Amino acid sequence: MSSTTTVLRTLLLLALLATVACSPSGDASTAPSRSSSPSTASPSASAPPSASRSGSLVVMGRIVTMDDPAVAEALLIDDGTVAAVGTRDEVLAIAGDDVPVMDIGQNVAYPGFIDAHAHWIGDREYYGLDTAAEAIQAALERGWTSIAELWVNPERLTELETLAADETLPLRVDGYLTLNEPQPNGAHFGDWYADREPGAVGDRLRVRGLKIHLDTGFELGLLWDADELNATVVAANERGWQVAMHAFSIEPIDQALDALEPVLGPNGPNPLHHRIEHAMQVTDAQLSRTVAMQVALVIHLDTAATDWLSDPDGLAELGGETAWLSRYRDFVDAGLHAAGATDMPWILPDFKLTDDIGRPVDQIAGGMDPRGRVFPEPPPWMATQLLTAEQGLRAVTVDAAYALGDEARRGHLAPGTLGDVTILSGDVTAATPDEIRAMTVIATIVGGVPALCAHPDVCSQLVSED
Ligand SMILES: [Zn+2]
Secondary structure: HHHHHHHHHHHHHHHHOOOOOOOOOOOOOOOOOOOOOOOOOOOOOOOOOOOOOOOOEEEEEEEEEEOOOOOEEEEEEOEEEEEEEEEEHHHHHHOOOOOOOOEEEEEEEEEEEEEEEEEEOHHHHHHOOOHEEEEHHHHHOOOOEEEEEEEEOOHHHHHHHHHHOOOOOOEEEEEEOOOOOOOOOEEEEOHHHOOOOEEEEOOOOEEEEEEEOEEEEEEEOOOHHHHHHHHHHHHHHOOOOOEEEOOOOOOHHHHHHHHHHHHHHOOOOOOOOEEEEEEEEHOOOOOHHHHHOOHHHHEOOOOOHHHHHHOOHHHHHHHOOOOEOOOOOHHHHOOEEEEEEEOOOOHHHOOOOOOOOOOOOOOOHHHHHHOOOOOOOHHHHHHOEEEEEEHHHHHOOOOHHHHHHOOOOOOOOOOOOOOOOOOOOOOOOHHHHHHHHHOOOEEEEEOOEEEEEOHHHHHHHHHHHH
């Protein structure tokens, strides 16, 4: 398939965004056909058996904490929660003799990576997976310990709640209940969320956010009357729900900020961490308002800036205006919490899931080197918008946790945080983008329990002592 055809399909699908598969009725009869041979990463990866929902272990090796100290030699997770971070001697003294030790050797441990905007479970049929378990496994294999599902209708909510009730969620899921269709006319579903309280459902699922589509991607028609949107955001905020608004370009971002200002005031604060999704085109004035109101942004550091915007037809939808596009560095330099998220599966060329896409390392490397997968050459305006590895790392840890409103517990490793850890084969803070992309996932640990172990030498230590 030609690259032009591919990108047009990508753009079209962006604009249409899963109308059928995402419909409340769940009628997927016209969804893209499933791949006959779905690809999943690391077929050798497997999770050791564990009946426990929370575990205790010492992780020993180079540990990047995203906290203070920035790098530690050892980490104690006690009953699912981080109990100590420090030197080997300090942590072992606290842990005592009964806690199993995972020596990660030359590998590097990070706070469990958080995909703050995706559709791993809900849109799995688009990339050829049949079951939620397969989709979750694909996310774990790529190094995510938390995934956010950004389009949860009643049917999808039932599935997530069933997974949570059965205690079959090996990672954490944050579900965002959708208030409208993405297209063609943004059909509204009313306040169907209002019969429940925002919060946790069991220990792995949280449902405290709402998803509102303001536009259809490149087709810039607005899906909400401003007064109705403002009233909806006010009502959601009063009930304690976080609002995540899909706003692609200037006009819908104005609408989002205008809806948030009555709730937050012109200068914040933003205690529920209301957020804007995608934010592909943001003017200087809008950036100033976003900073003042402390609105969180969710962006896509891999693929989107190049593949979504390199197509001339896509740019034409934006009026051919190349100013203010994909301002990732501007967002970070302005002090915003900008989460780097996959938007899986809407980044997949031809909806083909391969081992080298949809990973945290792709977000980090993509921020440094925003090459496209359909259009390899980054557009010229990206030259001033590159991130450092440290900034990309923040985007999938601390800032992603902020976007979920859970930054006290996730995105960093310190006493009291959740015992979620991803172990990679290298140090992303001392590597080139290509070296980062070549890193592999050694293990993902959720609540002190190894959810995935791809490296027998590391994980066998735990299995044998469990
Ligand atoms: Zn999405």
